[in-house]
Amino acid sequence: MFVLIVGAGRVGSTIARLALAAGHEVSVLDEDPLSHERLDEGQTTSWEDAGGRFTVGHAIEIEALEEAGINEADVFIASTNGDNTNLVIAQIAQRKFEVDRVIVRVMDPARASWYSHQGLHTICPTSAAIAEFKTALEIA
């Protein structure tokens, strides 16, 4: 599979490394050139030598998305630090580039829930944290 990950923060870069290690083709897009360091972290070879791709560019720019390979992507992951950016680029990936699987991180549980009802595959770390706290506190 060809996985395009937009936003190489802690989550995006870790998923990128895991997907590459699992044998997938992985391309990462981030507007900050320094985010590349997170991809190399703890690895013996550089991200590119390991077979990964990295593009510097803004998530909403069509040229950046195309350079990062959105036209060939089977999976699109929106994991920038902005909920609205993620929700917009996920819909662009879905409607304009017709990517098969689009997964989007949304920190706000309310928007995550509404957009998941609209047919987007949303992942909400806030809801996950709340669930863990509930378990830790042993409240139902």
Next chain:
Amino acid sequence: MYVVIAGAGKVGWNLARELIGKGHEVTLLENNRRRYLTIEEELEHAVQYGDASELWVLERGGIQRADLVIAVTGDDEDNLLICQIAREKYLCERIIARVNNPRNLQWFKLLGIQPAVSATDLILRLIEHEVPSYGLVHLLDLPAEQLEIIEVEVAAGAPAAGKSVEQIDLPEGSLIISVLRGGKGFVPKADTVVEAGDEVLLVLDPGLEEAITKQFAPDGLGPSG
């Protein structure tokens, strides 16, 4: 009319002030605490503090009963999302979005957020208007209504020059609504003669531009001819 405005920058604040002056009920939403406090001194309860892309902030602002939602923050993704949520979640029929970067206009169109207003585009249109070439100027596009209003200058030797309005061979679905001559505009009658140098305003169905331009360009050719 009840209007919710997201973003109290220069555009949002002035819009709110004007609409309130016209007797409309307005709620302005602003995410920056200091900006909010400044504006609150003038607009009092008509401005609320909060991130307008949060559903609870929109609901506290009364989006459920809004007749019009205007998103004019400095962030295009925010404006897009706010309008999408207003229309699709809260079933608000009328939305207006501001596009800060004209390159993002395509995404507003892709997600059906119309009208999307770009200051850069508006200024470009004004430049076209002030520096006429034999192209036509789009004054207003209403894509949902399938209507456009354009302005075109009558060239010397154009098929339309010297003809009365009823003689001009205009395509079905177009109508001359105004003639500008010597700096003054008037509504023409069927027997009004259109002269070279006049500027003519037409209302038309989209797609008729080329057939119309032929009537007003010098040798009956379109701008590309």
